[in-house]
Amino acid sequence: MTVKEFNGADIFEVDAEALSHGCNIQGVAGGLAGKVFDRYPEMRERYMSGCRNSDFNPGEVYIYKNADDMGKPFWYIYNLFSQIESGANADLELLRSSLLKMRDHMKLCSVKSVNIPQIGCGIGGLNWEDVRPLLEEIFGPEEDLVLQIVLLK
Numbered sequence: 001m002t003v004k005e006f007n008g009a010d011i012f013e014v015d016a017e018a019l020s021h022g023c024n025i026q027g028v029a030g031g032l033a034g035k036v037f038d039r040y041p042e043m044r045e046r047y048m049s050g051c052r053n054s055d056f057n058p059g060e061v062y063i064y065k066n067a068d069d070m071g072k073p074f075w076y077i078y079n080l081f082s083q084i085e086s087g088a089n090a091d092l093e094l095l096r097s098s099l100l101k102m103r104d105h106m107k108l109c110s111v112k113s114v115n116i117p118q119i120g121c122g123i124g125g126l127n128w129e130d131v132r133p134l135l136e137e138i139f140g141p142e143e144d145l146v147l148q149i150v151l152l153k
Contacts, residue, residue: 090124
């Protein structure tokens with residue numbers, strides 16, 4: 001795995017094949033999740049509908065593929081269900097589970113680069129000192145993958 005860090009960059013402007021972020025299964029989206037859903041209204045509607053219908057489980061990932069990637073910066077968006085409720089209650093084990101699912105999908109679909117924030121460390125309340133080693137553990141053996149950590153503005 002190659003790790004690139006972008007300090008103070010706009011996660012939507014750093015070139016990559018995929019984007020990932022943390023979210024909850026209640027349909028409440030603030031912070032980065034809210035910005036992601038604002039940019040992709042069709043994905044927001046699917047997310048909200050899935051939350052209303054209890055289609056999502058903690059520790060899973062809702063993978064959104066752009067139907068028409070012409071002019072879209074990302075082929076895939078990984079919505080990682082790292083928490084049940086909104087607020088400062090992201091769970092490291094739920095994050096681990098969803099990251100493993102994302103990694104497996106990336107391998108299956110030959111996705112080579114993903115932008116990821118300090119996931120779970122904003123509104124979710126996790127500590128970057130706990131999350132960074134988790135990312136290295138899960139993605140470290142993947143030699144062909146570029147993990148682009150975008151330290152948000």
